[in-house]
């Protein structure tokens with residue numbers, strides 16, 4: 001029996017495992033064992049953490065058992081990976097020990113890096129890390145009588161680029177509904193020179209923010225948080241006072257790959273940005289938040305990358321090597337601007353994000369994507385996605 005190991009049963013890893021099982025020729029399939037390893041038994045739908053924090057959605061609605069999201073022939077190991085050795089083609093785990101592989105896909109996501117900013121952990125409430133953390137924001141808001149709410153980007157990089165901006169708008173919706181706007185101010189703080197990184201999207205969404213009296217502080221490089229004084233202090237010595245702090249922390253790659261030869265200076269896995277092969281290896285791939293591919297760290301990215309990687313691996317196993325599959329860098333990040341309106345951040349490696357007007361239709365599209373998420377993991381909507389994304393879905397090139 002040959003082995004394909006997938007590290008991480010999140011968006012990218014789960015899609016990868018299911019798509020591979022479908023793509024490997026049924027005659028050959030019996031010779032291959034696909035194994036997903038995840039330290040958690042549960043898979044969370046992360047985009048709705050925002051709605052736990054600002055709309056009071058219940059966290060238990062966002063989880064499903066990972067086993068139930070994988071086809072029966074895929075093995076699921078509830079275990080923690082401690083090391084990957086690409087040279088000896090082995091993975092070490094806490095419980096199962098050393099596992100050999102023929103192909104590997106590394107998809108363990110990213111995690112908050114609070115150590116980068118002194119005082120942030122003690123002062124911040126964070127909707128990014130878990131729904132339980134997000135719920136603390138809602139509990140705080142319910143008992144608040146108003147004040148200075150500081151939200152935004154504490155440091156880069158982080159996953160889901162629009163989420164800090166969305167938090168400002170969803171907070172505004174909450175304060176409006178509770179008639180607390182008169183006693184409150186929302187201050188959006190970012191190290192970027194604009195409200196949002198993509199200029200076309202920034203132009204549109206900044207206007208909406210200003211119309212809602214959301215104050216925007218750009219180019220603020222957070223150095224530390226003065227916990228007692230309740231203020232942010234920038235590297236340039238500027239200060240911003242807060243009563244409530246709901247910032248998105250900077251993120252890092254999981255610790256088990258720290259210092260490995262296949263990571264870059266910032267700790268992300270060095271991949272070829274189109275094939276997603278780990279530099280120097282033909283049978284090792286990385287997808288999702290953990291790579292250094294110059295695109296958004298988002299679920300949709302992990303989804304499209306999984307399509308590329310599984311097509312490549314399946315062709316090799318099926319002895320069909322006349323095609324090359326390439327990730328286009330496509331982003332498709334929904335960006336809520338409050339009052340049930342949204343824009344989408346849509347771009348590729350070759351095309352910057354284009355301007356999109358906020359609309360109820362886009363808001364509904366985001367909701368629909370959330371509703372179909374669980375079936376998407378088993379590939380139920382692949383044909384619809386291919387039509388919807390067109391040439392951006394992935395580039396297929398005939399080898400000479």
Ligand SMILES: Cc1cc2nc3c(=O)[nH]c(=O)nc-3n(C[C@H](O)[C@H](O)[C@H](O)COP(=O)(O)OP(=O)(O)OC[C@H]3O[C@@H](n4cnc5c(N)ncnc54)[C@H](O)[C@@H]3O)c2cc1C
Nearest residue numbers: 008010011012039046047081108109160288289298299300
């Ligand atoms: C608030 C918020 C809103 C978001 N909104 C959107 C959105 O609207 N659209 C969008 O596309 N994306 C969104 N995202 C981002 C999206 O959820 C992530 O980018 C996506 O889940 C990344 O997929 P992944 O497979 O790389 O990692 P993940 O889905 O995070 O999965 C990683 C898995 O690896 C496991 N793992 C980690 N370390 C180990 C280890 N040592 N051993 C075993 N297992 C391990 C973890 O337990 C986890 O299950 C949002 C994220 C947040 C937090």
